[in-house]
Amino acid sequence: MFNEATILVGGLGTRLRSVVKDVPKPMANINGKPFLEYLLNFLNFYRFEKVVLAVGYRRKIIQDYFKNRFKNIEIEYSIEEQLLGTGGAIKKAIEKTESKHVFIFNGDTFFEVDLNDFLRFHIEKDADVSIALKHMKNFDRYGSINIDKDFRIISFEEKEFKQEGYINGGVYLVNKDFIQGLDVDGKFSFEKDVLERFYKEKKFYGYPSDGYFIDIGVPEDYEKAKRDFKNFKYR
Numbered sequence: 001m002f003n004e005a006t007i008l009v010g011g012l013g014t015r016l017r018s019v020v021k022d023v024p025k026p027m028a029n030i031n032g033k034p035f036l037e038y039l040l041n042f043l044n045f046y047r048f049e050k051v052v053l054a055v056g057y058r059r060k061i062i063q064d065y066f067k068n069r070f071k072n073i074e075i076e077y078s079i080e081e082q083l084l085g086t087g088g089a090i091k092k093a094i095e096k097t098e099s100k101h102v103f104i105f106n107g108d109t110f111f112e113v114d115l116n117d118f119l120r121f122h123i124e125k126d127a128d129v130s131i132a133l134k135h136m137k138n139f140d141r142y143g144s145i146n147i148d149k150d151f152r153i154i155s156f157e158e159k160e161f162k163q164e165g166y167i168n169g170g171v172y173l174v175n176k177d178f179i180q181g182l183d184v185d186g187k188f189s190f191e192k193d194v195l196e197r198f199y200k201e202k203k204f205y206g207y208p209s210d211g212y213f214i215d216i217g218v219p220e221d222y223e224k225a226k227r228d229f230k231n232f233k234y235r
Contacts, residue, residue, distance in 0.1 A: 003048040006093040009036060009107035010056025010080050024058050026107035027065070028216060030229050034065065035216055039110055041234040044071045046115045048103075052096045054089040056080035087188035094179050102179075106170035110225075112211030113171050121207050122173040125151070128202045129178065129195065132171035134213045135164065141218075142167040147206040156196045166206060169213055178202065 009026040023029075026036040043051060051073050055062050059079060068075050078093035094102055101122060103115065113132045122130040131153070133145060144165035146155045157165075168191070184193060195204065216222045 003043075003046065003103075004050045004052070004097045004099045005043060005048055005103035005105060006052045006054055006078070006090060006097065007036070007039065007105045007107045008054050008086060008089055008093075009062060010054050010059070010083070010089055011108070023061050024055075024107075025216065027061055028222060030216075030225050035110075035225065036062070036066075036107055037070075038229060038232055038234070039105060039107070040066075040070045040073060041232075042110070042112070044073055045234045048073055050074045050076065050097070052076045052078050052093045053107075054078045054080065054093040056083060056089070083187060085187045085189050085193075087182075087184070087190040087193050088186055090174070090190055091179055091182060091185075094174070094176055097176065100176055102174055102176050104172040104174055106215075108217050109170035109213070109215045111169040111171045111209070111213045113169070113207070113209045114211070118171070118173060118207050118209075121151075122205070125205045126203060127173070127205045128175045128198075130173040130205045130207050131195070132169040133166040133206045133208045134169040135208060135210065136162075136167055137164045138162075139165075139167070145206055147208075151205050151207065153195075153199045153204040153206050156199070166208060169209065170215065 009024060027034040055077050063077060066075050076096050078096055080089060084092060090104055111132055118132060140161040143159050144157045144162055144167055145153055148154050214221060214225050216225050
């Protein structure tokens with residue numbers, strides 16, 4: 001199977017709890033539809049055949065809404081009985097995929113990346129992990145990532161004010177064998193315990209994209225998504 005993805009939808013969403021109280025963050029209401037539905041429409045446009053939802057917190061709400069199919073996409077669930085962190089969730093969910101290269105998405109972000117070109121880039125680089133990067137100006141909410149002229153990741157920087165730089169856009173392509181070969185189990189962070197730990201010795205690449213980006217993790221961007229998605233083109 002070629003087009004498979006895992007979406008991380010199991011987090012607690014504490015920063016958004018003041019405005020989204022009763023549902024997991026990816027199920028936050030955006031103009032009458034859950035945020036996750038917009039992301040799945042995007043994947044359906046790219047003809048994904050299967051999506052594994054890594055669920056945890058209040059998972060029954062997600063399962064009851066999407067069940068086992070969304071349009072042309074088969075839906076499977078990777079269930080976290082206890083919190084596994086982003087790394088543990090990815091490692092568990094990826095067991096349900098068959099492809100050599102698997103897309104990973106954060107369930108609370110939307111980044112309009114050309115997924116076909118992203119896959120081409122990942123394969124050409126023979127990458128273990130590729131990260132879609134969004135160029136930003138005057139930001140302090142995100143850490144930043146530096147790449148060399150060949151797009152290889154050369155450093156990660158902690159959150160601080162920067163006039164411009166690349167941020168992690170929450171869209172990845174991973175080599176399944178690399179993920180399954182990680183000598184770490186249980187709860188761990190994909191960002192800290194994999195990306196920042198192994199980037200010097202493994203083939204990690206950054207793929208810059210100027211596509212539309214939104215992260216609904218804070219109330220002001222949740223409200224922005226409601227405005228922006230009124231003209232959402234993937235249906």
